[in-house]
Amino acid sequence: MFRALYTAATGMTAQQLNLDNIANNLSNASTAGFRARRLQFQDLMYQNMVVPGSAATQQTTVASGLQVGLGTRPTASETLQTQGEFESTGNPLDIAIQGQGFFQVLLPDGTTGYTRSGQFHLDAQGNVVTSDGNQLQPSLTIPADAQTISIGADGTVTVTQPGQTQAQQVGSIQVASFANPGGLNSIGKNLFLATTASGDPTIGTPGGAEGAGTLQQGVLEQANVSVVDEFIQMILAQRSYEANSKVVTAANEMLQNLNTMAR
Structure with a gap:
């Protein structure tokens, strides 16, 4: 549950930066020659509970293993080089x-x-x-x-x-x-x-x-910013942020239940 809190927090941070990038694109929609940027993401390290390919017995190996990811992070803001209007x-x-x-x-x-x-x-x-x-x-x-x-x-x-x-x-x-x-x-x-x-x-x-x-x-x-596409990306970023915030809420409620049981 603690892992879920921190993992969801990385998703919220990433989507907040994504929304900042979308806001910059939209604010420059009337800037001559402006080049829109698109954020790229990458998953973080994994906790290996069972390493894929490790030995299950003397004759067999684990097919897929058991790995738990620790979230995401922004890695680059790609400049789009498409022609503007x-x-x-x-x-x-x-x-x-x-x-x-x-x-x-x-x-x-x-x-x-x-x-x-x-x-x-x-x-x-x-x-x-x-x-x-x-x-x-x-x-x-x-x-x-x-x-x-x-x-x-x-x-x-x-x-x-x-x-x-x-x-x-x-x-x-x-x-x-x-x-x-x-x-x-x-x-x-x-x-x-x-x-x-x-x-x-x-x-x-x-x-x-x-x-x-x-x-x-x-x-x-003109700027190569598609206002329609940016609004769609804004909606997706907002929904992703909400989904991660719900994970934080769910993990918090589970911890609260544990504290109640401890009493």
């Missing part, structure tokens, strides 16, 4: 990646961050930056007198200027791909950092041989 905005600096890959931005400490959010802006010098002022990498500067900005599917950026009949190329956008994007470290602000689990980034042209996706101008990728 596209929303047409008409803003020339809104860019979406159709397929795999991440935009590269220069962080204040000099490191490179990676993001799926294509909400870009111009700073006072005409540099393309994120909403936090982090520059897109490789750096891209738009002339102050540019009348139109065109971004091709392969990342080529051209502008038209007064007095010119042809568009002029001012740079290109490259995309970073990872062998294991689920191993990236989320640091908030729609940013990820590379880790040993994700591997080093492969930098390439959008739509190129590196497997990177193509770019879509005037479009934003």
